[in-house]
Amino acid sequence: MDEPLLSLRGLTKAYPGVVANDDVSFDIGHGEIHALLGENGAGKSTLVKMIYGLVQPDAGEMALRGAPFAPAEPSAARRAGVAMVFQHFSLFDALPVAENVALGMETPPKTRDLARQIRDVSEEYGLPLDPYRTVGTLSAGERQRVEIVRCLLQEPQLLIMDEPTSVLTPQEVEILFATLRKLKSEGRSILYISHKLDEIRALCDTATILRLGKRVATCTPTETSARELAEMMVGSSFAAPEPRGTAPGEVALEVAGLSLSAPGAFGTPLRDVGFELSRGEVLGIGGVAGNGQDELLSALSGERLAPRGTIFLMGQDVSRRRPVARRDAGLLSAPEERLGHAAAPDMSLTENGVLTAARRERIVRRGFIDWARAKGFAEKVIERFDVRTPGPGTAARALSGGNLQKFVIGREILQRPEVLVVNQPTWGVDAAAAAAIRQALLDLAAEGAAILVISQDLDELMQISDRFAALNEGRLSPARPVAGLTMERIGLMMGGAHDMEVAHGTA
Numbered sequence: 001m002d003e004p005l006l007s008l009r010g011l012t013k014a015y016p017g018v019v020a021n022d023d024v025s026f027d028i029g030h031g032e033i034h035a036l037l038g039e040n041g042a043g044k045s046t047l048v049k050m051i052y053g054l055v056q057p058d059a060g061e062m063a064l065r066g067a068p069f070a071p072a073e074p075s076a077a078r079r080a081g082v083a084m085v086f087q088h089f090s091l092f093d094a095l096p097v098a099e100n101v102a103l104g105m106e107t108p109p110k111t112r113d114l115a116r117q118i119r120d121v122s123e124e125y126g127l128p129l130d131p132y133r134t135v136g137t138l139s140a141g142e143r144q145r146v147e148i149v150r151c152l153l154q155e156p157q158l159l160i161m162d163e164p165t166s167v168l169t170p171q172e173v174e175i176l177f178a179t180l181r182k183l184k185s186e187g188r189s190i191l192y193i194s195h196k197l198d199e200i201r202a203l204c205d206t207a208t209i210l211r212l213g214k215r216v217a218t219c220t221p222t223e224t225s226a227r228e229l230a231e232m233m234v235g236s237s238f239a240a241p242e243p244r245g246t247a248p249g250e251v252a253l254e255v256a257g258l259s260l261s262a263p264g265a266f267g268t269p270l271r272d273v274g275f276e277l278s279r280g281e282v283l284g285i286g287g288v289a290g291n292g293q294d295e296l297l298s299a300l301s302g303e304r305l306a307p308r309g310t311i312f313l314m315g316q317d318v319s320r321r322r323p324v325a326r327r328d329a330g331l332l333s334a335p336e337e338r339l340g341h342a343a344a345p346d347m348s349l350t351e352n353g354v355l356t357a358a359r360r361e362r363i364v365r366r367g368f369i370d371w372a373r374a375k376g377f378a379e380k381v382i383e384r385f386d387v388r389t390p391g392p393g394t395a396a397r398a399l400s401g402g403n404l405q406k407f408v409i410g411r412e413i414l415q416r417p418e419v420l421v422v423n424q425p426t427w428g429v430d431a432a433a434a435a436a437i438r439q440a441l442l443d444l445a446a447e448g449a450a451i452l453v454i455s456q457d458l459d460e461l462m463q464i465s466d467r468f469a470a471l472n473e474g475r476l477s478p479a480r481p482v483a484g485l486t487m488e489r490i491g492l493m494m495g496g497a498h499d500m501e502v503a504h505g506t507a
């Protein structure tokens, strides 16, 4: 089997102001798990979009099993045996699994037959899924299974996955890896985009590294250290974040007895949430996605008002204050979903800066927007946080995911919050940029701000938090100092075994 499954030769794609892929060539073999690595904006998404027929190359060619391959649209790629699982799922919450799968098919079978096929495939590949469950009730990991099973029903030869583990628990990651290894054993190939270098080393046979749109190397990840991989991506070495060891000061944020009903049919209610957060301190909140993370952020930011007497900022009850008033008082936040929630996709970075910094940066005065000041602020964020973009006039949607994330977090940090609440601050951000964001959060804490980091990345929380608490079905465990916390204890906290201590204490 000398001939590769897919060969890429000289692929080039330019956008205004940036060459997203520059003369990229490499091969993907049969039965190979091939990692695609690179910093934010290196061109990974653009490359896989060309393979999947979503974007047409300006130059270069592809061959699938030796035959010319130039899909004009995704359905052509699918017919040729290429399937893709996106980072953002395209599922309808109100419909059951089987109907969601049917919607993506050109000639769907009867629901009963399709349900059987879904069961068969999900059992065969170890991805348990009930075809009749409503998608809105599924966890992020289960939704991803729907997308994977939908792809597997097409019997693909090449499965493209864009950062699949960012929404999964450690256990779910293991299940996914077992599935991918089974596909490999059947001779199918996988192109795997990820920023998690340890995972790539555990799973992938080969890795291609892109930097600034060019292929810089193709290597064997098991023979290359995570540090070497990261350095190939950035082209230099970078420093891991260092805590500064400040002693916590007075309490800046206090939450007590905070209960809120679920915001919609598929949300999570908050149940008697309480914690204290001091100046100079980083409190990490972990937990599996969908356990109240978004709801906690909206209650703290003021997007949803909380019952009186539940949220205190520097001793003042802000529970009934709206977002603008909370911002004025020094409580700033950055939600998880960067496009649509944290940033308005069609607005420029300058305009997106105005959205949250209007008052604190004195961009709006006497009802007028000072555009020079607005642009200056956006430029400052771009420069300080190394946001790769042609300039502040660029629309938010034209930025790569990681670069927009750097902008969204940087925009809040530069407003010098008293309390900063962030959800998934480094989601989809490459290793070097993630280290820079974490360092910026630690620096902010060292300057006396109180920081609440909600994240599904346990390594991140262990690295930067002073104390850790877990959300489980809308309940928050007591916060514990991170020093001395074992993985087993963390697992128990995430699983909701909050009363362990009490039980032991009274035994």
Ligand SMILES: Nc1ncnc2c1ncn2[C@@H]1O[C@H](COP(=O)(O)OP(=O)(O)OP(=O)(O)O)[C@@H](O)[C@H]1O
Residues within 6 Å of the ligand: 015, 016, 018, 019, 020, 038, 039, 040, 041, 042, 043, 044, 045, 046, 047, 388, 398, 399, 400, 401, 402, 403, 428, 430
């Ligand atoms: N539709 C578009 N219009 C203009 N520029 C674009 C468009 N899509 C991508 N780009 C630019 O092309 C470059 C490569 O982006 P791409 O999304 O492929 O990177 P990536 O490696 O997938 O990044 P990330 O890891 O952050 O998702 C970036 O500079 C990006 O801003």
